Amino acid sequence: xxxxxxxxxxxxxxxxSIARELKRRFSDTSVTLIEKEPACGLHASGRNSGVxxxxxxxxxxxxKARFTREGNRRLQAYCIEKKIPINQxxxxxxxxxxxxxxxxxxxxxxxxxxxxxxxxxxAADARKIEPRVKTFERAIFSPSTATADPxxxxxxxxxxxTAEGVRVQTGVGYLGRRGAEVKTTTGTQSAGYVxxxxxxYADKVALDFGFSQNYRIAPFKGLYLxxxxxxxxxxxxxxxVPDLRNPFLGVHFTTTADGHTxxxxxxxxxxxxxxxxxxxxxxxxxxxxxxxxxxxxxAFAGFDFRRLAVEELRKxxxxxxxxxxxxxxxxxxxxxxxxxxxxGIRAQLVxxxxxxxxxxxxxxxxxKSLHILNAVSPAWTCSLPFAEYVCDKLAGFLQ
Numbered sequence: 177x178x179x180x181x182x183x184x185x186x187x188x189x190x191x192x193s194i195a196r197e198l199k200r201r202f203s204d205t206s207v208t209l210i211e212k213e214p215a216c217g218l219h220a221s222g223r224n225s226g227v228x229x230x231x232x233x234x235x236x237x238x239x240k241a242r243f244t245r246e247g248n249r250r251l252q253a254y255c256i257e258k259k260i261p262i263n264q265x266x267x268x269x270x271x272x273x274x275x276x277x278x279x280x281x282x283x284x285x286x287x288x289x290x291x292x293x294x295x296x297x298x299a300a301d302a303r304k305i306e307p308r309v310k311t312f313e314r315a316i317f318s319p320s321t322a323t324a325d326p327x328x329x330x331x332x333x334x335x336x337x338t339a340e341g342v343r344v345q346t347g348v349g350y351l352g353r354r355g356a357e358v359k360t361t362t363g364t365q366s367a368g369y370v371x372x373x374x375x376x377y378a379d380k381v382a383l384d385f386g387f388s389q390n391y392r393i394a395p396f397k398g399l400y401l402x403x404x405x406x407x408x409x410x411x412x413x414x415x416x417v418p419d420l421r422n423p424f425l426g427v428h429f430t431t432t433a434d435g436h437t438x439x440x441x442x443x444x445x446x447x448x449x450x451x452x453x454x455x456x457x458x459x460x461x462x463x464x465x466x467x468x469x470x471x472x473x474x475a476f477a478g479f480d481f482r483r484l485a486v487e488e489l490r491k492x493x494x495x496x497x498x499x500x501x502x503x504x505x506x507x508x509x510x511x512x513x514x515x516x517x518x519x520g521i522r523a524q525l526v527x528x529x530x531x532x533x534x535x536x537x538x539x540x541x542x543x544k545s546l547h548i549l550n551a552v553s554p555a556w557t558c559s560l561p562f563a564e565y566v567c568d569k570l571a572g573f574l575q
Contacts, residue, residue: 180208183367187211188221191373193563212349217330223520229554232287239537243558267321267413270311276417353384370545376449382547387540398441407435427500439501442491525550
């Protein structure tokens with residue numbers, strides 16, 4: 177295989193965005209991206225909710241807050257440029273009871289701090305936006321939230337990367353490191369600098385380079401239940417006030433790019449990294465490792481992993497998922513929700529010493545390699561400015 181100045185491992189939205197940014201900055205260098213699947217974006221990037229987030233959930237000192245607002249603007253512009261359908265329908269965040277109002281105020285405060293446009297409104301005003309919405313006294317409307325089809329975005333990005341001079345090699349899996357070389361399923365690759373954007377396997381790749389000593393991936397399976405109501409049955413996305421102590425946003429309504437509705441997601445602990453269905457992709461060593469780690473979280477985690485796991489497992493029941501969604505909107509009936517969408521698996525990073533889920537993006541690196549260890553939601557939204565930040569760090573290491 178041809179040597180590369182830069183080798184990017186992983187063809188999700190982060191890997192593709194970084195490869196394109198490297199080629200833009202260092203136009204006279206060779207940039208190669210390897211992806212084990214036959215196309216890019218077949219895992220988390222192509223299976224996410226499709227929501228282009230606005231950026232008001234995140235504390236101002238976080239990387240997520242830093243990149244989501246700009247990422248929202250640029251990803252929407254990219255969809256428009258590529259003629260990818262986009263639903264600029266906004267989002268309502270609702271209070272289920274009086275105890276949610278203080279968290280609603282916290283979201284407004286974060287939105288103001290992060291420079292995100294938000295509208296605080298009465299329940300009556302919220303019903304003017306979405307007549308079926310249910311909220312206690314007040315709600316927040318985010319006009320800049322939108323939805324698009326992530327698989328169409330990833331296909332466009334892969335085409336752009338190739339056109340811009342990135343060598344995109346699909347069907348090439350990472351096997352390990354041997355000195356300055358990377359072993360793959362199709363041979364050994366020599367690389368001047370390695371960027372690890374391997375998603376569910378980012379920690380494993382990083383360990384080969386001496387990184388991720390404090391971290392491991394804990395996979396969580398996300399499922400959406402699709403409505404059979406006609407397109408336009410809901411006008412906007414509807415979310416509950418989330419528990420800001422963990423990185424999951426709770427069961428909500430997503431209005432897709434074509435106007436249909438889905439509810440979810442679940443955040444069910446998975447027992448191996450690509451546990452999409454049945455025993456597909458089963459690896460016994462992964463099962464043992466992850467099961468042992470999850471038992472540790474059940475016993476010791478400070479964020480009440482036990483309560484989270486039990487509640488999420490209950491969401492395997494369609495009736496339970498519909499019941500939770502019915503707290504947010506009227507006319508939600510079980511007979512409208514009969515089929516699941518394709519599952520996605522969130523590559524959630526855990527600090528194995530503090531036994532806490534990492535809330536923000538995590539990057540480690542040196543003058544030879546850089547590792548994106550935690551690039552979960554809203555990484556799809558943030559991908560373009562986040563790639564610039566990664567390349568800034570990379571350039572700093574190379575100085």
